[in-house]
Amino acid sequence: MRVLAIDPGLTRCGVGAVDGLPGRRVSLVAVDVIRTPAGDPVPERLRGLADALDGWLDQLRPDVLAVEQVFAQVNVRTVMGTAQAAGVAFLAAARFGIPVAVHTPSEVKAAVTGSGRAGKDQVAEMVTRILHLPARPTPADAADALALAVCHLWRGGTPSAGSAGELTPAQQKWAEAARRAGNVGTRR
Amino acid sequence: MRVLAIDPGLTRCGVGAVDGLPGRRVSLVAVDVIRTPAGDPVPERLRGLADALDGWLDQLRPDVLAVEQVFAQVNVRTVMGTAQAAGVAFLAAARFGIPVAVHTPSEVKAAVTGSGRAGKDQVAEMVTRILHLPARPTPADAADALALAVCHLWRGGTPSAGSAGELTPAQQKWAEAARRAGNVGTRR
Numbered sequence: 001m002r003v004l005a006i007d008p009g010l011t012r013c014g015v016g017a018v019d020g021l022p023g024r025r026v027s028l029v030a031v032d033v034i035r036t037p038a039g040d041p042v043p044e045r046l047r048g049l050a051d052a053l054d055g056w057l058d059q060l061r062p063d064v065l066a067v068e069q070v071f072a073q074v075n076v077r078t079v080m081g082t083a084q085a086a087g088v089a090f091l092a093a094a095r096f097g098i099p100v101a102v103h104t105p106s107e108v109k110a111a112v113t114g115s116g117r118a119g120k121d122q123v124a125e126m127v128t129r130i131l132h133l134p135a136r137p138t139p140a141d142a143a144d145a146l147a148l149a150v151c152h153l154w155r156g157g158t159p160s161a162g163s164a165g166e167l168t169p170a171q172q173k174w175a176e177a178a179r180r181a182g183n184v185g186t187r188r
Numbered sequence: 189m190r191v192l193a194i195d196p197g198l199t200r201c202g203v204g205a206v207d208g209l210p211g212r213r214v215s216l217v218a219v220d221v222i223r224t225p226a227g228d229p230v231p232e233r234l235r236g237l238a239d240a241l242d243g244w245l246d247q248l249r250p251d252v253l254a255v256e257q258v259f260a261q262v263n264v265r266t267v268m269g270t271a272q273a274a275g276v277a278f279l280a281a282a283r284f285g286i287p288v289a290v291h292t293p294s295e296v297k298a299a300v301t302g303s304g305r306a307g308k309d310q311v312a313e314m315v316t317r318i319l320h321l322p323a324r325p326t327p328a329d330a331a332d333a334l335a336l337a338v339c340h341l342w343r344g345g346t347p348s349a350g351s352a353g354e355l356t357p358a359q360q361k362w363a364e365a366a367r368r369a370g371n372v373g374t375r376r
Contacts, residue, residue, distance in 0.1 A: 042288075087271065090272065
């Protein structure tokens with residue numbers, strides 16, 4: 001199973017791909033950061049990001065695109081650009097016929113470090129070990145994308161994405177049922 | 189000059205196109221509402237919206253795409269989907285080589301009614317008169333899109349869009365200069 005994961009952003013969008021199966025060894029396929037010039041109009045930046053993502057999807061043909069959940073609460077000034085970047089990634093996946101899954105930052109941290117509150121350093125360190133990399137991936141966005149890809153593999157695939165900010169009616173029902181069943185873990 | 193305007197949204201996205209020049213009579217080209225099923229995964233909904241917008245851009249070849257500004261403050265539950273819809277519209281315009289302009293809801297209301305605090309009914313009524321329509325466009329999203337298109341024409345084209353939620357560095361400088369010159373009006 002091949003997972004392409006992205007940590008959405010306009011200035012720096014982390015992208016990482018891994019191969020593996022739940023519970024098995026995972027291996028690095030590719031990792032990078034897509035950057036778009038902060039001075040450019042946002043439509044141009046989104047086009048640059050979309051073209052780059054199309055290239056990744058076309059070359060790597062992943063089984064799933066994992067996207068880090070965007071929270072509206074975090075930072076009002078930057079969240080719109082991040083939401084738009086996530087939207088463009090969702091669209092790219094849909095056009096390639098590739099399913100999308102969303103994971104929260106705390107799910108990702110918990111999956112690779114055991115703690116939903118782990119720091120960036122700890123996440124990067126664990127990603128380096130899990131993927132047997134010669135050095136830590138930099139910048140942090142690249143490490144985050146790989147952590148997200150590993151998280152998706154190890155969780156065995158959670159239900160497909162709603163938006164990057166809310167759950168679909170189906171996801172809400174699922175989340176409710178999971179909560180009642182007591183196995184919700186760090187999911188929201 | 190032809191303006192295609194959209195009031196972004198996943199459930200209902202108002203689209204309206206008008207022809208005209210600043211200070212001259214404006215005429216309706218087309219108006220509709222693009223809908224995507226609330227039960228579908230968001231990536232599929234964004235694809236449906238993007239494909240429909242591509243169709244509008246391809247058929248009408250507008251000189252500019254006007255997009256209503258999305259505010260992060262309005263409603264945390266729906267704003268992410270709205271931001272993603274706006275992002276997909278920005279991307280579509282960039283891929284067609286069409287410039288994008290963003291206007292705030294109060295700019296739009298002020299342009300067509302004279303008051304930045306006008307209600308939906310007043311906006312729809314004025315749009316009907318300005319465009320000499322036989323009846324009010326419905327639903328409200330369709331009227332809003334036409335009001336936005338008229339607003340863009342009558343303002344003679346404001347600077348190009350940053351994101352739907354923040355200003356680009358160039359826009360910030362422009363807004364600052366405009367504020368100092370005392371001619372900022374209802375712009376932000």
